[in-house]
Structures are given as C-alpha cells and as structure tokens.
Amino acid sequence: MTDTLGSQLKSQRFRQSREADWRRLEALVDKAEKRSLSRLSDSEILAIPVLYRSTLSALSVARETSLDQGTIDYLETLAARAYFFVYGSRASLGERLVSFLVYDWPRAVQSLWRETLLAAALMLLGALVASGLVWAEPDWFHAFIPADMSQGRGPEASTEALRETLAGTESGEGLSAFAAFLFTHNAQVALLAFALGFALGLPSAMLILYNGAILGAFAALFISRGLGVELGGWLAIHGVTELYAVTLAGAAGLRIGWTVAFPGARHRLDALAASGRSAGLAMGGVIVMLIVAGLLEGFGRQLIADTGLRYAVGGASALFWLAYFYIPRPGARR
C-alpha cells in the first residue's frame, strides 16, 4: 500500500525547500562569531532576525512533523546560536564604556552606601586598635607588618631614617615599574576582597580590618616620632584614592556575603545575581581607581615632595570622588 515510488516524504520536501535559508543564517552567524557584529553589512544585519524567526518556526514544524533527527539537532543548535545574536547586546565597546562611566558605575557605588560605611568603619576600627597597640608597645608593629613590607621602616629605625622614607626622589628612575607593581598588587588584593565576599563576607571584613591595622601601625610609629603631619601628606596623595577603592571592593564583597546569608524575599540565586551585577559594576570601577592611585603613588608621591602640596592633591581627589559618586545626576537610564 505504501508504494510511493519516486515521490519524496513530506519531511524531505520541507527540508529541501527551507535548507537554503538555514545555510544562509548559519554562514552569517559563523561570520559574526568569528569576527564581530560590526563586520556585517547593513543588509546582513537586517537579514539575521528574519532568518532567525523562519528557522525557529521551521524548528517547531520539524519537531511536530519530521522524524529526521539530524535535521532537528541541526535546527536546535542553529536557532540557539542565532538567538544569542538577535537578543544579545548590540552596544559597541565605546557606548558601553560611556554608559559605565556616566551612569552605571556611580549608581552602583551609590547603591552600596551602607556596605561602604560599614567597610570604612571596619578599616577605621582596625587602624585604631593597631595604633593603640603599637603606641603602647612598639614591638606590636611586627605583628601587623611583615618584614618585606616595612622595608626597614620599623620601630628600630632612627627618626632620620624614617623621615628619609617619606621624602620624594628628584629623578624619575624606576618610578613607572614601581607604579605598575603597586597597581597590580593592589588590584589583586581588591579582587580577592571581592571574591572572598562569597564566603559570607567574613574574610572580606577581615581583609579590610587588616588593611586598616597596617595603616594604624604605621601611623602610630610615625606619630610617636613627631612625623605625623609628613606621614599624612605622604599617604594622602594617593591613599585617598587607594583606600577608597579598597573600601569599595570590601563593600562589594560584603554585599555579596550579605545576600548569601540573607537573600530577602527573592530566591537566593536571583538575589545573588542582582547583587552580583551591582557589585561587579562597582568592582570594575575599583580597578580604574587603583590605576589612578598607582599613578599617583608611583609618580605623584615621588615627584611632589612638599607636604602641603601632597595634602592639596589628596584633598582634591577626595572631593572629586565624592562629587563623582554621590551627586545625583539627571537622565537616568534603565
């Protein structure tokens, strides 16, 4: 009864009539994946959504009427690959960067204000405790600061030697390598502070406390030798930016940790994805701040030796960051 000599199956004819469209879409997606969307011509970009929708409808039809598994598998992967282009982000790198600098970054930092205050308080606490201990008993200094970090700036050094370390150097030799080293080191610590937030935020908090403790130990040592004002200038020129960045990194980590522990009304995974987005934005900015801090520390601090001028640069950078992050701006998007 099924003598259908020479005639094809309906599913075969269906495939043959649509195949050219599928292959065209495949070629376009291949091209876009290999290079970038901007390399496609206007007519090709316009063709992709049309071909995508026809492929998607072909997939639905094939699932219901065809038993050719090869075709269905092919259509499934092709439709999925095309989906990510049609519904993916179209913004170019430049547009993303502008949007990041103008809206997204300051807004993310604003949304972290509670965690930022907490992180700042933790750092201050660490600084106060450590300076109190070092003030009372200078040997505590070594408990907070490893030898390779102090570089001879310990309690046993003479006041003159300590004053030396705060001075600038007139020549520019070695500074750019120093700046690059400081930046990469600080950025790695900041990224770690953020990532550790996932462990309920406690390691992030400890990292911030410890950072504050290092600061406090140095401060106590230098103040006890009557070098407090000079140390302030030495720190302020880059420290305002750097400590602010580390505080924000800790705040981003604390936000993640807080959401892990207390996701609120939402599903924990959804809540974490939302916090991860704002914390990730803030962290992207932290890297930018640390580049600025590295430049200020490597070049600015060594070349500007005048304490008053150092305070001025530090104060100006503090004003700049506060205004940039917290002054409300019009033209809100999203």
Place this chain on the structure above:
Amino acid sequence: MKTPSAQRVFITPEGVDLRLQIASVGQRVGALVIDVAIILLVLIALTIGALLLGVGAAVGAGQLGTEIMAVIWLLGAFLLRNFYFFAFELSAAAATPGKRMLGLRVASRDGGPLKAESVFARNAMRELELFLPITLLLSGVGGDRVDGWTALLTLIWVSGFVLLPLLNKDRLRAGDIVGGTWVIRAPKQKLVRDMADESIQHRAAYVFTTAQLDAYGVHELQVLETVLRQNQPATLRVVAERIEAKIGWKRTADHHPRDFLSAYYAALRERLEQRLLMGVRRRDKHDV
C-alpha cells in the same frame, strides 16, 4: 549525545523552547585546562621576550629600557590573569578559546543579553575558585612561612567553593551564581544529509505491508538512522537480519542489507510521520 538530564527548558520570546543543553563538569574542566595552558604559554613567551628585549634595552637605553620592559611584563601578566576570560567572554561568541573549542558559551540565566558586569563578576570570582587554591597549594608545598596545617585547613575550606559545580544540577560555579550566568553547549553543527534521500531508487524493490511497518517506533527509527549514517558493513548485516526476523521478510535473490535497510527506513519514517500528523507519536516498539 543529548542526555535529558542536561536539557533545560528555555522559551524564546517567540514561544519556542530552545531546549538548551547544560555543559557538563568534564567539558568545563577541559575548557579551563585549555585556557590555563594558553595563559601559561603566553606568559612564558612574554617572560622570555621581556628578558631578551630587557637585556637588549639595557645595553641600548640603560636603566630606562629595562624599566619599560618591567612595566610591560607586570601589566601584561596582570591583564592575562584577570582580563583573558573577561575579554573573550564579552566578545560575540561569549566564550574563551577553550570553551569555543569544546562548543560551549556563557549565557545569562534569565535569557536577556549578557551584561559586561555579569561577565566581570563571574570572572572576578576566579580569584576565590582558582587562584587562591593554587596559591595555597604552592605555599603549602614549598613555603616555610605558612604553617602546613593552616594551609591544609584553608585548602579544605576553599575546596568547598571549588567543588560547588558538582553540587547543583545546573553546574553553576560561584562565579556563575554571582554573575547570574550559566554555561551551555552551543556547538557548531553541520547539516548532515537526510538518510531518506538515497532510498528513492530502492523503494520499488522493497514493498512493506502496514503490519510490517508497525513493528517499530520513533526510537528504533532513530537508531536505524544512526546505523545507516555510520555505514559499518558488519552492523548493517546484523541489523538487517534482526529486522528481517522481526517483520518476517522473505529475502529476494539480489538482497543487499544496506538497500533493504535504507528502503525500510524511508517506509517506516513515512508511516510514523503520517501518524505524527494525526497526533500520534509512537515512542518505541513497546508503545501502542
């Protein structure tokens, strides 16, 4: 091959389920190994290049030359460690070279476009999942400053985060959870030929009755499709004998297993597709 347990419902705005496949842990690890190997190779090349050029620059330009090479090396190593994954996953393919080789890509779990901050957050978490354990391992083995027991305990604690993908069905690592992403399979697949195409010339020689065609269902049809595609003479002979026995086929003089199977495939598919149009999907031979 597709396994139902890795398949996820993913409805496009057009209302079609894309049935995305979650990447397995093995594929994820494989991709990571390739990526880490690439990073290490580039890092070694960078180091050798910087050393050679640094010596040359020191001879030519003095300390300034070495300093420039040091800056290039420091920043290059930093970018490689932190932005290799970020930059590649932000590209159109949403995959690092390792992922691309294994046909994987990163996607947003909510179906929306993949955002830069999500990719950044997911890769910043590698600090905890990848670099911290490596550092601990190295310091635990070689260093004398870190107490071995402390390193061991920390390692156990950290391995909880490393092993996270084994503990959930979507194979999410900490970075995926925080980034709101998942890693799916999106391999490049070629359109293979329709196995019914070649059967046209054999269909006249083999005519089957309805009863003979009702012996099997969709599952057996797809097994037969695979057998025909692989085209192993021994397998073809065995499968042909099985089917002949099942449907009671009388061999003709010019019997050829592949021609017979090809004709039976087309006839069976036509029969099952006709029933499909009537709303009946016969899953396998036990389904009546």
